[in-house]
Amino acid sequence: MGGEVRQLLEQIHRFSRRCLFRVLSMGPLPTHLAFIMDGNRRYAKKRGLEDGSGHKAGFSTLMSMLQYCYELGIKYVTIYAFSIDNFRRKPEEVQSLMDLMLEKIKSLLDKESIVHEYGIRVYFIGNLGLLNDQVRAAAEEVMKATAKNSRVVLLVCVAYNSTDEIVQAVKRSCVDKADRDTERIQLVDIEENMQMSVAPEPDILIRSSGETRLSNFLLWQTGNSQLFSLDALWPEIGLRHLVWAILNFQRSHSYLEKRKKQL
Amino acid sequence: MDSNEPMLLLSSRIGQIGDLGLDLLWRFLHIVVSLFHIVSGIFEAIQSYAISLGLIQKYSSVDIEKLRCLAVVLDIEVARDVAKVVELLQWLKTIGVKQVGLFDSQGLLKKSKDMILEMVPGSTLLQETGEKDISPDRKEGIAIEFISSSDNKEAVVKAANILLKRHLKTSHPEKDEGNNVFTESHLNEALRVVGENVHVPDLMLVYGPVRSHLGFPAWRLRYTEIVHMGSLKYMRYGSLLKAIHKFTGVRQNYGV
Secondary structure, three states, X not given: OHHHHHHHHHHHHHHHHHHHHHHHOOOOOOOEEEEXXXXXXXXXXXXXXXXXXXXXXXXXXXXXHHHHHHHHOOOEEEEEEEEHHHHHOOHHHHHHHHHHHHHHHHHOOOOOOHHHHHOEEEEEXXXXXXXXXXXXXXXXXHHHHOOOOOOXXXXXXXXXXXXXXXXXXXXXXXXXXXXXXXXXXXXXXXXXXXXXXXXXXXXXXXXXXXXXXXXXXOOOOOOOOXXXXXXXXXXXXXXXXXXXXXXXXXXXXXXXHHHXXXX | XXXXXXXXXXXXXXXXXXXXXXXXXXXXXXHHHHHHHHHHHHHHHHHHHHHHOOOOHHHHOOOHHHOOOEEEEEOHHHHOOHHHHHHHHHXXXXXXXXXXXXXXXXXXXXXXXXHHHHHOOOEEEOOOOOOOXXXXXXXXXXXXXXXXXXXXXXXXXXXXXXXXXXXXXXXXXXXXXXXXXXXXXXXXXHHHHOOOOOOOOOEEEEEOXXXXXXXXXXXXXXXXXXXEEEOOOOOOHHHXXXXXXXXXXXXXXXXX
């Protein structure tokens, strides 16, 4: 009985969400949304939970947000899963994060996972050489398995830093030029070699937990992006926050388009 | 065949009415959002006037030492209003800010640099190396840096070409993977050689319609707190003080 009621409520929720998304799509919608998923540890502390459960709650919020984005028709979603700076955390915490990531990356390969439901192509962006062999291998397997998907794209930034991405792009451009004995690097060489070049620039970047900085995330790509800093901690983020960001994006859309044309 | 036509017409009409209904709902949602912005704008304005009048204790003193480098990002339209920019700089000087980088993507402020420096008493051009000038007359003044988009991606390209030359000088560039030439500190140094200030601003104030860094040099943005101040035309001293005060209360753990 309880299960049936829950199912019914879920159906109603899904239907109302579809109606809301129909209304939202009367205005311009972003093509690419980026999230900084901040606040998992604070959430666990606030709720008096044990250390790892904040990240688990955060993962479940991530799955919901991805579902909403893809239902709305947003083609690219980028998430800041793990920064190179995060390696400096306590070793036990880093290890538990790596274990969680390995578990969740492997689960993306399941038949029932969101990847298959929405035909998601997954990219792992970052200095993957810094990850342990198991996580790196799992990430590469997911990238290979989803390479043929083309409906929507998920970019997971792990062991990532914008400054590292820029340096790696400069390095690849230089090594390339050295091979071919050509003289100068142009901007287009660096742009092509940026790992994030597989997606267009983000339209919206949302950071949870009220912090107003970018913490070395997508600094190169966000010149024309609207930045949102939401007070809620990441596990508390929900549909209302996404709708709020999109409504505000729609208000600024013509200004941002004008700016892009000027450049 | 004939009976299909009225059905098609009917369904097309229903579709049109449906779209109109959705459009109205969409506009209604936006009206609600606009109302929210208007009301919160009014509250902010009231608070700002209270702060300027010194009515709120909390903001009467600001630990300005924490703010070593401030960046102000100005939308192109806003940057044309040099008088307002000068007024803002005078306010910043009153609050005690020692170093400010003014950014607008097209470099309009760079062109008016001499006029601005003349109109803000006690201002000096920040040396490109970003080195602190410790001469006594600098203590009271404000050092201003003028930044534009050419200091962003184009500067990285110039720095990359310096690193390329260094890489080509190694004995076997085709075989060398470049680990000795291509690190963050090398790129940082190459940017300095190209004449860029690589100091990271602690706080960035955005004056424009949207909260966006508008293409400020990416290399310098890592841990900068970004605050949207609204339009320069209607800027308020109280809001400025509040933003700087709030910044001094922020604790960063830098990812750890």
